[in-house]
Amino acid sequence: MAESLRARLNEDIKAAMKSQDKVRLGTLRLLNSAIKQLEIDNRVELDDAGILAVIEKAIKQRRESIKQYEAANRPELAAGEQAEIEVLQVYLPEPLTDAELQTLIANAITETGAAGMKDMGKVMTHLKPQVQGRTDMGALSGQIKAKLGG
Structure with missing residues (x-):
């Protein structure tokens, strides 16, 4: 069986400590902290899909921060956030191509019998497990709306 995401994160934290990579270490520690906080709050142990959701949320937060920093003319802070995004993206699965995404959307519409x-919601629920971590959910939502005539 493939190594779990949690084990990989822990190994990468140790490696970042040894190599004294402060950006990587800080980013991974924040991610680990967010995962543990969610587990404590919800009294569950996250599986790889749950951890992927935390990673996606962290990347989304950093993208929003970059927009705010750029609007405030603080490129050095935006660069720091971008560096953290690059550390986090390593843990996401291979992104879907546009053609793959269009095929998945068409199949989901057919399989759920979506008419409008x-x-x-049915289509999004059907697609989410297949695309999580592999595409921007906001963009996916827009594409589904276009296909359903929204």
Whole structure:
């Protein structure tokens, strides 16, 4: 069986400590902390899919911070956030190509019998496990709306 995401994170934290890579170490520690906090709050142990969701959220937060820093003319802070995004993206699966994504959307619409915007939730629920960590969910939502005539 493949190494779990949690084990890989822990190994990478140790490696970052040894190599004294402060950006990587700080980013991974923050991620580990966010994972543990979510587990404590919800009294669960996250599997790889749950950890992927935490990573996606962390990347989304950093992208929003970059926009704010750029608007405030603080490129050095935006660069720091971008460096953290690059550390986190290593843990995401290979992104889907546009063609693969369009095929998955078409299949999901067919399989769920979606006929219009009222079925958007069904399609998203069907697709989420297949695309998590591999595409921007906001962009996916827009593409599904376009296909369903929204």
